[in-house]
Amino acid sequence: MFPPVYQTLRASAAVVAIVGDRIGAHGEVPQDTARPYITWFTVADQPQDQISGSPCADFDAIQIDCWHQTDAGIRALATAVRDAIDAVGVSNRVRVNLREPDTKLYRVGIEADFITQR
Numbered sequence: 001m002f003p004p005v006y007q008t009l010r011a012s013a014a015v016v017a018i019v020g021d022r023i024g025a026h027g028e029v030p031q032d033t034a035r036p037y038i039t040w041f042t043v044a045d046q047p048q049d050q051i052s053g054s055p056c057a058d059f060d061a062i063q064i065d066c067w068h069q070t071d072a073g074i075r076a077l078a079t080a081v082r083d084a085i086d087a088v089g090v091s092n093r094v095r096v097n098l099r100e101p102d103t104k105l106y107r108v109g110i111e112a113d114f115i116t117q118r
Helices: 005-010 013-019 071-087
Strands: 037-047 057-068 091-099 106-117
Touching (some): 005 013, 005 037, 005 071, 013 037, 013 071, 057 071, 071 091, 071 106
Antiparallel strands (some): 037 057, 057 106, 091 106
């Protein structure tokens, strides 16, 4: 229900070197946030039900969006994020790879499957 997304990303020196603490939950950061940055939000949450009692874990599908001004920068940031979530054994895949027409920022969206023990 509340996976350690922020903690996982902040534990990566490569991610911190690129975005510092500019990591926003709920898919947003303040409008005046310096670029590059990361946003993330829950796509789906499901308890791991069992017949012998309360669920022992939650399965959360999380979308982590990387935002950068340059193509080379977005590649470096998305790679750092992927490596950070790989390091903790979280399955992931790219869902979005584009340039936003309004902001002109490059965006890579990575969906990650966190299983969090209760």
